[in-house]
Amino acid sequence: MTLYYSLVFALLVFEMVVFMTLIIPLPFKIKRSLFTFISESPIIAKLQYGLKITFIFILILFIDSVNRVYRVQLELSQAKFQGGAAAGVAGSERMEVQARKFYSQRNMYLCGFTLFLSLILNRTYVMILDVLRLEQEVKTLRGESPQNDKNASKLGEAGELGEIGRLKKELAEKDRDLETMKKQSQGLSNEYNKLGDQMTQQDGSNKKAR
Template sequence: MTLYYSLVFLLLVAEMTLFMLLIIPLPFTIRRKMFTFISESPLVAKLQYGMKITFIFILILFIDSVNRVYRVQLELAESNKQQGAAVLGHERMEVQARKFYSQRNMYLCGFTLFLSLILNRTYTMILDVLRLEEKVKKYEGDPKATGKESEKLANAGNAGEIGKLRKELAQKDRDLETLKKQSEGLSREYNSLGDKFTAADGTPKKDK
């Protein structure tokens, strides 16, 4: 097995381990803290971004392995059409070996991609269950369900998005302050021009 397929196999084992950790029954408090950490950790956000790029390369490997399996199937069909001989029998064994390795690589990449989709869906479903349990605890009057952990849990599943939204909110606040200052400046300028116009007209300024 080549190096990159060995790395794909290690990734598959890591996905299986993570899937087992997700489905293990844990107390609600521990599970809530774990998902809150995942949603707020910048390291997890960077890891998720890197994994997206990795899965793109795995998809390319999967397409290449499917293409190899198809070509080996054609070679095997050609060898079956020819009359059997000692040399041709040896060549047929070589084609069978290449077929086995191509199918192994195809299944390895395919199961890795498929399990990544299952993990993503399982993570989303667990988040939904935790949010529903949190709402039930709030309706029942549980004081532990009204703290900061609940707010963090509501934002879970958006790793990396929270920091981005905070930056956008801070930028909008700065824009709002700038608009307020411009409005105050325009108001002062308007009052100044009104005073000058009143003085030039010679009529007293009426208070509204």
């Protein structure tokens, strides 16, 4: 096994360990603290970004391995119809092709399962965050949540990936809209006062004329 496929295998084992960690039943407070740390840690965020880039290279390896399996399968199909007097040579070549087929299929399955498990991990992580958030809301509605729990206020911030950034962006947009409305209101108020002064002056001039 080459170095990059060995790294892919190591990543597959790491994903299996992470998946087992996610599905292990833990007390609510411990699991909430764990997922809050994962959601807020900048180190975990950088690790997730690096893994996304790594999965792109694994996808390229997966496509290459599928192509190799297809080409080896064509060679085997051609070898079945080959004839001639050199049966021993043909047999040794066929064994070589079979070995290459085995290695190509192994690499294809290795990369494929690694990519598939990454999708499962992402979906499982998001679902567990939703379950924890809903459990926290239920406990809050029932009055079972202690007021001095420091992690209680952080659970809602965990949410889905990117939820905090999206909410901050929406809040900034609303603040800009509010400032714009304040400026427009101030402008309308100034115009109203100006028109009121003009009407007062006109009324005074009409009274003098009479």
